[in-house]
Amino acid sequence: MSVLGIVSEVVGVIKRLQSAIQDEKYPRISEFFHDARRFILKNRQIVDTAPLQVYCTGLIFAPKDSTIRRIFNKEGPTWLRQLPKVEESWSAELQTLEGHSDWVTSVAFSPNGQLLASGSDDKTIKLWDPTTGELRQTLKGHNGCVQSVTFSPNSRLLASSSDDRTIKLWDPITDELCQTLKGHNGRAQSVAFSPNGQLLASSSIDKTIKLWDRS
Incomplete structure (x- = not known):
C-alpha cells in the first residue's frame, strides 16, 4: 500500500471495518483491526519512506503484547x-x-474534527x-514566526497570528489566504474567535487586544 501511495486510505478502511465489526460477536477480529490501526499510525513515517523496514523496525519496536x-x-x-x-502494550500516544x-508553537483542531492545524517558527x-x-497542505504567507492558530466555530476559517504583526485569515478548504489584518505595533501573540464567529480577538506584545468584525 505504501508503494502505491495509499497508506492513508488503508487507515480509513480499517476504521470503517472496526465500525462494522461487532466487538462482542467477533472479539478477536475486532482486536486485530484495533491493533493493526495502532501499528500503522505508530509506524507511519517508516511506512512512507522505507516500506520494507516495517518488517524489521516496526515489528521489533511493537509492544510485547500487541496482536500484530x-x-x-x-x-x-x-x-x-x-x-x-519495549512497552508491554500500546501507550496513549497514537x-x-x-x-x-522549526519549533511548533501552536496546534488547533477544527470544530468538525476533520483537520488539525499547526503553526511554527518556520513561518x-x-x-x-x-x-x-x-x-494535507502547507500554508505560506507570514513573514515571521507563527505564534497561534485557531479555527472559526463553523470550521470555515482559520486564523493565524505572527511575529510579522499581522493576523491572517485562511480558507482551510481551498487553502487560500482570505484576508490580512494589520494594526498591532508588536508581535501578534494569539487569536480567538467568538462563539458565534462574528468577532475575532487578537493579543500582542504591544500591550493591546484588538477586536475585529467578522460578520
Whole structure:
C-alpha cells in the first residue's frame, strides 16, 4: 500500500471495518483491526519512506503484547541477537507528525474534527488529517514566526497570528489566504474567535487586544 501511495486510505478502511465489526460477536477480529490501526499510525513515517523496514523496525519496536507482533513475529529479523526493550502494550500516544523545520508553537483542531492545524517558527501553517496523520497542505504567507492558530466555530476559517504583526485569515478548504489584518505595533501573540464567529480577538506584545468584525 505504501508503494502505491495509499497508506492513508488503508487507515480509513480499517476504521470503517472496526465500525462494522461487532466487538462482542467477533472479539478477536475486532482486536486485530484495533491493533493493526495502532501499528500503522505508530509506524507511519517508516511506512512512507522505507516500506520494507516495517518488517524489521516496526515489528521489533511493537509492544510485547500487541496482536500484530504475536501474529507476524516470525517475519521479523532473525539476525538480531538482542531485541530492544519495549512497552508491554500500546501507550496513549497514537502517532508523531513530522514536517515543520522549526519549533511548533501552536496546534488547533477544527470544530468538525476533520483537520488539525499547526503553526511554527518556520513561518508556515500545516493542515493535517487527524485520522490518518496525512499532511494535507502547507500554508505560506507570514513573514515571521507563527505564534497561534485557531479555527472559526463553523470550521470555515482559520486564523493565524505572527511575529510579522499581522493576523491572517485562511480558507482551510481551498487553502487560500482570505484576508490580512494589520494594526498591532508588536508581535501578534494569539487569536480567538467568538462563539458565534462574528468577532475575532487578537493579543500582542504591544500591550493591546484588538477586536475585529467578522460578520
